Amino acid sequence: MPEKPQEDQFADAAKRHFRDADYLRDDSRLPSADHLYGFAAECAVKSLLLRFTEVTMGSPKPEAPHPEDPNRTIEFGHINELVRDVKVLARGRTGAALHAALDGDLRAFKAWAVHYRYSDGGYAQADVVDKRRDAAEHILFLHQQALLLGRLP
Numbered sequence: 001m002p003e004k005p006q007e008d009q010f011a012d013a014a015k016r017h018f019r020d021a022d023y024l025r026d027d028s029r030l031p032s033a034d035h036l037y038g039f040a041a042e043c044a045v046k047s048l049l050l051r052f053t054e055v056t057m058g059s060p061k062p063e064a065p066h067p068e069d070p071n072r073t074i075e076f077g078h079i080n081e082l083v084r085d086v087k088v089l090a091r092g093r094t095g096a097a098l099h100a101a102l103d104g105d106l107r108a109f110k111a112w113a114v115h116y117r118y119s120d121g122g123y124a125q126a127d128v129v130d131k132r133r134d135a136a137e138h139i140l141f142l143h144q145q146a147l148l149l150g151r152l153p
Contacts (some may be wrong), residue, residue, distance in 0.1 A: 104135075
């Protein structure tokens with residue numbers, strides 16, 4: 001069986017992380033839910049980047065040509081880094097449309113950090129987790145809509 005394209009793997013992971021996050025949130029396990037909402041959003045954004053911009057998969061992170069130096073690339077990491085990095089791709093029609101569609105939702109993850117997985121979870125307040133859940137849900141909705149339309153909304 002041929003391996004799925006990376007953008008499809010990211011899309012599948014986004015849905016899986018989101019479902020798992022909802023399960024944990026419903027069980028009042030907010031720190032783990034928050035973490036997975038971040039990963040769900042990250043995976044959906046990376047899928048969109050691969051589908052609708054010049055981003056390619058490097059090892060181990062997606063990368064895009066540097067706008068000022070074509071011999072360099074920019075690597076894209078976790079969702080909190082994508083808040084800043086998606087702006088780099090906001091050139092041309094698809095980059096600008098992607099940035100405009102995601103900008104408000106991405107801001108919900110600005111203070112999210114992958115290293116929180118090692119913390120005691122005290123940072124995960126219900127209102128913050130709910131805000132990130134809403135943002136992740138909207139990013140996944142935009143992703144699904146883009147797949148159906150074959151373009152960004």
